[in-house]
Amino acid sequence: MLRVLTSSSVFLGLQVAGWVRTMASHQLLVAPPEALHGPLSVRSWLLLGPGPSNVAPRVLEAGRLQMISHLHKEMYQIMDEIKQGIQYMFQTRNSLTLAVSGSGHAALEAALFNLLEPGDAYLVGVNGIWGQRAAEIGERIGARVHQMIKDPGGCFTLQEVEEGLAQHRPVLLFLTQGESSSGVLQPLDGYGELCHRYQCLLLVDSVASLGGVPIHMDRQGIDVLYSGSQKVLNAPPGTSLISFSDKAKSKIYARKTRPFSFYLDVKWLANIWGCDGAPRTYHHTPPVVSLYCLREALALMVEEGLESSWKRHRETALYLQGRLQALGLQLFVKDPELRLPTITTVAVPAGYDWRDIVSYVMDHFAIEITGGLGPSTGKVLRIGLLGCNATRENVDRVIHALQEALQHCPKGKL
Amino acid sequence: MLRVLTSSSVFLGLQVAGWVRTMASHQLLVAPPEALHGPLSVRSWLLLGPGPSNVAPRVLEAGRLQMISHLHKEMYQIMDEIKQGIQYMFQTRNSLTLAVSGSGHAALEAALFNLLEPGDAYLVGVNGIWGQRAAEIGERIGARVHQMIKDPGGCFTLQEVEEGLAQHRPVLLFLTQGESSSGVLQPLDGYGELCHRYQCLLLVDSVASLGGVPIHMDRQGIDVLYSGSQKVLNAPPGTSLISFSDKAKSKIYARKTRPFSFYLDVKWLANIWGCDGAPRTYHHTPPVVSLYCLREALALMVEEGLESSWKRHRETALYLQGRLQALGLQLFVKDPELRLPTITTVAVPAGYDWRDIVSYVMDHFAIEITGGLGPSTGKVLRIGLLGCNATRENVDRVIHALQEALQHCPKGKL
Ligand SMILES: Cc1ncc(COP(=O)(O)O)c(C=O)c1O
Ligand SMILES: Cc1ncc(COP(=O)(O)O)c(C=O)c1O
Numbered sequence: 001m002l003r004v005l006t007s008s009s010v011f012l013g014l015q016v017a018g019w020v021r022t023m024a025s026h027q028l029l030v031a032p033p034e035a036l037h038g039p040l041s042v043r044s045w046l047l048l049g050p051g052p053s054n055v056a057p058r059v060l061e062a063g064r065l066q067m068i069s070h071l072h073k074e075m076y077q078i079m080d081e082i083k084q085g086i087q088y089m090f091q092t093r094n095s096l097t098l099a100v101s102g103s104g105h106a107a108l109e110a111a112l113f114n115l116l117e118p119g120d121a122y123l124v125g126v127n128g129i130w131g132q133r134a135a136e137i138g139e140r141i142g143a144r145v146h147q148m149i150k151d152p153g154g155c156f157t158l159q160e161v162e163e164g165l166a167q168h169r170p171v172l173l174f175l176t177q178g179e180s181s182s183g184v185l186q187p188l189d190g191y192g193e194l195c196h197r198y199q200c201l202l203l204v205d206s207v208a209s210l211g212g213v214p215i216h217m218d219r220q221g222i223d224v225l226y227s228g229s230q231k232v233l234n235a236p237p238g239t240s241l242i243s244f245s246d247k248a249k250s251k252i253y254a255r256k257t258r259p260f261s262f263y264l265d266v267k268w269l270a271n272i273w274g275c276d277g278a279p280r281t282y283h284h285t286p287p288v289v290s291l292y293c294l295r296e297a298l299a300l301m302v303e304e305g306l307e308s309s310w311k312r313h314r315e316t317a318l319y320l321q322g323r324l325q326a327l328g329l330q331l332f333v334k335d336p337e338l339r340l341p342t343i344t345t346v347a348v349p350a351g352y353d354w355r356d357i358v359s360y361v362m363d364h365f366a367i368e369i370t371g372g373l374g375p376s377t378g379k380v381l382r383i384g385l386l387g388c389n390a391t392r393e394n395v396d397r398v399i400h401a402l403q404e405a406l407q408h409c410p411k412g413k414l
Numbered sequence: 415m416l417r418v419l420t421s422s423s424v425f426l427g428l429q430v431a432g433w434v435r436t437m438a439s440h441q442l443l444v445a446p447p448e449a450l451h452g453p454l455s456v457r458s459w460l461l462l463g464p465g466p467s468n469v470a471p472r473v474l475e476a477g478r479l480q481m482i483s484h485l486h487k488e489m490y491q492i493m494d495e496i497k498q499g500i501q502y503m504f505q506t507r508n509s510l511t512l513a514v515s516g517s518g519h520a521a522l523e524a525a526l527f528n529l530l531e532p533g534d535a536y537l538v539g540v541n542g543i544w545g546q547r548a549a550e551i552g553e554r555i556g557a558r559v560h561q562m563i564k565d566p567g568g569c570f571t572l573q574e575v576e577e578g579l580a581q582h583r584p585v586l587l588f589l590t591q592g593e594s595s596s597g598v599l600q601p602l603d604g605y606g607e608l609c610h611r612y613q614c615l616l617l618v619d620s621v622a623s624l625g626g627v628p629i630h631m632d633r634q635g636i637d638v639l640y641s642g643s644q645k646v647l648n649a650p651p652g653t654s655l656i657s658f659s660d661k662a663k664s665k666i667y668a669r670k671t672r673p674f675s676f677y678l679d680v681k682w683l684a685n686i687w688g689c690d691g692a693p694r695t696y697h698h699t700p701p702v703v704s705l706y707c708l709r710e711a712l713a714l715m716v717e718e719g720l721e722s723s724w725k726r727h728r729e730t731a732l733y734l735q736g737r738l739q740a741l742g743l744q745l746f747v748k749d750p751e752l753r754l755p756t757i758t759t760v761a762v763p764a765g766y767d768w769r770d771i772v773s774y775v776m777d778h779f780a781i782e783i784t785g786g787l788g789p790s791t792g793k794v795l796r797i798g799l800l801g802c803n804a805t806r807e808n809v810d811r812v813i814h815a816l817q818e819a820l821q822h823c824p825k826g827k828l
Contacts, residue, residue: 026628026724030505032716033498039472040709042479043488052699055481058453063477063703065456067469067650069782074457084447091444101652102516105677105698113674137676214440230699236481238515238652238701260527260674262551263519282787284519285466285644287652289477290704295454302446310440368483373696 046389048398049370050180050208050343052230052237053386055293056300059235062292070286078295079273079286085298086241089210089306090225092217097243098273099294100226100264101286104207107226107240109137110264111203114252115172115224118142123170123200125156128181129374130205134174141260146170152182152376153333158190165198171251172201178209181373183333183345183382185213192221201248207231210241211301211387212313212342223248229290232309232342234387235297238290300388309387316390317341320383323399327406332380342390345372345380351411354381360405367401460803462812463784464594464622464757466644466651467800469707470714473649476706484700492709493687493700499712500655503624503720504639506631511657512687513708514640514678515700518621521640521654523551524678525617528666529586529638532556537584537614539570542595543788544619548588555674560584566596566790567747572604579612585665586615592623595787597747597759597796599627606635615662621645624655625715625801626727626756637662643704646723646756648801649711652704714802723801730804731755734797737813741820746794756804759786759794765825768795774819781815 047054055063068074079099086097100107112134116122122143124135127150138145146168148156156175165173173195177186188204195202201223206215211232217225223245230237244252244266252266259265268283270276301309321331321339324346332345348354354371358381361367372380383398385391461468469477482488493513500511514521526548530536536557538549541564552559560582562570570589579587587609591600602618609616615637620629625646631639637659644651658666658680666680673679682697684690715723735745735753738760746759762768768785772795775781786794797812799805 026630026721028505028720029630029632030502030507032502032719033495035495036499036502036709036713036716039713040476040479040492040706042482042706044480045482045486047481047483049483052481052483052702055703060478060480062454064474065454066458066474067461067466067644068456068459069461069463069466070651071784072459072782078454081447081449085450088444088446088450091442093444102520102677103698103700106516109675109677133676140672140674140676216440216443218443228699230481236701236703237484237699238704258554260554261523262547262554263516263523284517285642285651286517287650287701287704288466289469289650289707290652290701292454292456293703295450299450299453302450305446306442307440368486370485 044366046367046394046397048383048385048389048394049368050382050384051228051386053234053384053389055236056234056297056388058300059293059296062296063236063289065289065292067288070288071282075288076274076280078291082291082295082298083273085295085302086243089241089298089301090217090243091215091219092243094243094245096249096270096275098269098275099291100240100242100269101284102240103237104226104228104240105133106264107242108134108205109261110242110266111224111226112137112141113259113261113264114266115201115203115248116141116143117255117257119144120172121146121168121170122172123148123164123168124174125176126150127154127156127184128152128176128179128376130176130179130181131174132374152379153184155184155186155338158194161191162194165195165200169198170200172203174203176205177215178206178213178340178342180208180343181376183340183343183380185209185338185340188215188220188222196221201251208343209340211309213340214310217243229294229297232387233297233301235293236290238287239294313341313385313390316385316392316395317344319392320344320385320395323395327399327403342386343382343384345376345382348379348381349406352409354378356409357381357405360409361401364404365397365401367398369398458780460781460808460811462797462799462803462808463782464796464798465642465800467648467798467803469650470648470711470802472714473707473710476710477650477703479703479706481702484702485696489702490688490694492705496705496709496712497687499709499716500657503655503712503715504631504657505629505633506657508657508659510663510684510689512683512689513705514654514656514683515698516654517651518640518642518654519547520678521656522548522619523675524656524680525638525640526551526555527673527675527678528680529615529617529662530555530557531669531671533558534586535560535582535584536586537562537578537582538588539590540564541568541570541598542566542590542593542790544590544593544595545588546788566793567598569598569600569752572608575605576608579609579614583612584614586617588617590619591629592620592627592754592756594622594757595790597754597757597794599623599752599754602629602634602636610635615665622757623754625723627754628724631657643708643711646801647711647715649707650704652701653708727755727799727804730799730806730809731758733806734758734799734809737809741813741817756800757796757798759790759796762793762795763820766823768792770823771795771819774823775815778818779811779815781812783812
């Protein structure tokens with residue numbers, strides 16, 4: 001059929017022709033993967049490793065709320081609530097308090113990228129993997145890194161820290177409150193004051209301890225504190241908590257160089273978290289749904305109260321320690337005051353391969369426990385009682401599983 | 415009652431005394447925030463801005479699945495499926511393909527941190543905000559950045575790129591396929607080949623275009639391609655997709671310096687994503703639940719098929735363009751072939767304040783549309799039809815809302 005084309009149908013015709021041509025040159029080289037045809041399903045686990053922990057039911061529900069824009073007022077409200085929740089958890093009034101869009105390591109990088117400039121002297125307490133990581137990141141960004149090294153199981157006394165400060169005159173000291181690879185609880189009273197006498201800032205990792213052990217950022221003079229979402233808070237991994245004292249903030253705002261990272265630039269993060277008084281602008285898209293979850297996790301902590309949570313973790317850990325000892329197992333950390341309530345380390349029992357025990361407990365009971373990490377690898381088994389997982393019932397379950405494992409795993413293999 | 419204490423009850427007594435003492439010094443300075451007493455609720459929005467988009471129902475369900483450990487075999491399986499899904503989306507057979515634990519900007523930093531060393535010459539096509547950001551990050555890490563600058567609305571021809579390559583001899587060129595701030599679709603055929611003739615690698619941002627517009631990483635000779643989860647894929651923000659060609663991989667593995675970031679070090683990420691053949695070890699905790707969501711989003715794309723998705727986005731965008739023009743509005747991108755199907759830019763109608771229109775549509779219809787961003791601010795309105803939101807019904811809804819806005823918003827104010 002022949003007919004006169006109007007200019008607009010000519011135009012449409014050209015578009016369709018273009019589209020057909022485009023399609024022909026767009027044949028797929030890579031076929032749709034078979035593995036993605038079925039739906040996702042995940043088995044149910046009791047996660048009693050050093051984290052991630054199980055997600056609390058109320059937090060799970062938040063995980064399937066529909067998206068809103070990160071630039072809506074409603075989202076700003078949620079972010080403000082998260083800020084207040086972090087201030088409560090950290091016991092701080094710092095205005096520069098926010099959640100980082102990444103895991104615990106992203107928070108550590110946010111701290112180091114923003115606080116250190118190339119050439120800055122930086123002192124690190126290394127008594128397990130976290131100090132190693134904190135030192136490595138410092139090296140990557142060109143700081144002069146000084147390590148105080150201890151075997152896993154140890155912590156740093158005020159005197160040792162003072163010697164390090166006097167010798168190296170660092171601008172920043174890194175300590176880990178809950179050394180989850182060794183199970184050590186680093187005392188923190190007096191360290192901030194000491195650092196400040198030496199014009200040094202104090203950076204503390206509380207990823208594995210926050211909510212399970214007392215911490216008082218302001219009273220203890222901690223300048224930068226960070227933590228994770230996937231431990232005591234029982235939220236999914238993907239966000240982390242961080243706060244900066246006025247001293248830390250001053251150092252950041254007086255930098256001569258820009259931080260290497262734009263994504264983790266605290267001046268930008270301060271803006272999107274409403275910490276700098278300026279109108280919020282677009283920086284990056286934060287993980288909106290993970291922030292819903294974090295908000296609910298913080299609300300649960302407010303509901304229980306920090307003191308109750310600390311008490312529950314301590315009591316449950318003491319119960320676990322007693323039951324482990326009753327099984328004839330040795331706790332890895334000798335001094336009871338230095339035992340981390342959230343993550344308990346047990347010396348690998350003589351004659352066993354730790355891998356056998358871990359596999360037995362996982363395969364027969366769907367309970368996760370783990371071996372060591374970094375310097376503690378091969379030395380310990382680790383059992384975490386984190387947040388809603390810190391119950392006597394869970395202790396009974398894991399003790400039963402361990403008992404069975406010790407009976408059935410090969411002995412004398414090593 | 416007096417009785418002889420056994421040594422273990424003495425010990426317990428000391429522990430309790432210690433606990434009481436500890437508690438006394440641990441009084442809370444910061445009270446639980448009022449705002450966290452109520453439960454979270456979010457209003458329902460139709461997100462027709464440039465992203466994030468609404469989350470697809472099946473993806474929402476994945477968001478409340480219980481955690482598993484990131485170091486379990488089941489998680490490795492999910493990660494392998496994600497890898498295959500990305501290879502399909504990108505149309506690549508690159509083994510170094512993975513999801514980054516952060517937003518689109520984190521993927522961009524992963525690309526630049528790993529590909530560039532201080533002093534490397536780096537050429538950036540800047541025709542909107544994304545080139546500006548890519549240039550800024552290059553500067554932060556000490557690359558010699560050369561910008562080819564265009565007004566928003568333009569894209570880069572092969573000839574222009576060749577001039578830049580010949581003049582600056584860069585090791586890397588950055589281009590944005592879907593310039594979401596201006597609504598421009600950058601053609602990509604021939605650019606990879608051209609770059610390779612000049613010993614330059616090609617890095618492409620497909621955050622706003624992937625799944626909505628054809629892309630063929632291998633066939634087009636793209637060396638590094640990245641995208642986001644929260645646009646056409648309809649997953650929550652918090653993860654991003656990236657892949658490296660063998661040429662890009664060689665450059666990374668031949669670096670003289672370590673990348674500044676440990677969190678985004680591709681050698682480590684290659685390991686945890688099973689891309690390097692070595693046993694997987696712990697690097698950081700990836701966002702497990704966000705990865706469930708990404709897996710389901712990729713599965714939905716496999717179900718629909720890439721070609722159908724491209725076609726649906728194109729057809730819906732053409733329908734939107736027609737309806738906008740019928741309202742008397744001007745499309746910002748003049749050449750129909752250069753219009754991005756996923757995000758349509760409309761010139762702000764004369765006499766109106768763009769803020770009034772955006773607010774009207776949001777307040778009266780709970781539909782998100784936005785103004786411009788970076789260099790396009792004040793010039794455009796942006797309407798996104800991303801993934802499951804790309805339907806004629808949604809076009810009708812937003813057109814109706816715009817029509818009302820144009821009737822009721824003050825005119826002649828500017
Ligand atoms: C004490 C401590 N610091 C830092 C981290 C690192 O956190 P992520 O794995 O979330 O990066 C962990 C994680 O286990 C930890 O236990
Ligand atoms: C083209 C493009 N590149 C990069 C980004 C940055 O992604 P994100 O906000 O997830 O960091 C966006 C986000 O809108 C985008 O549209």
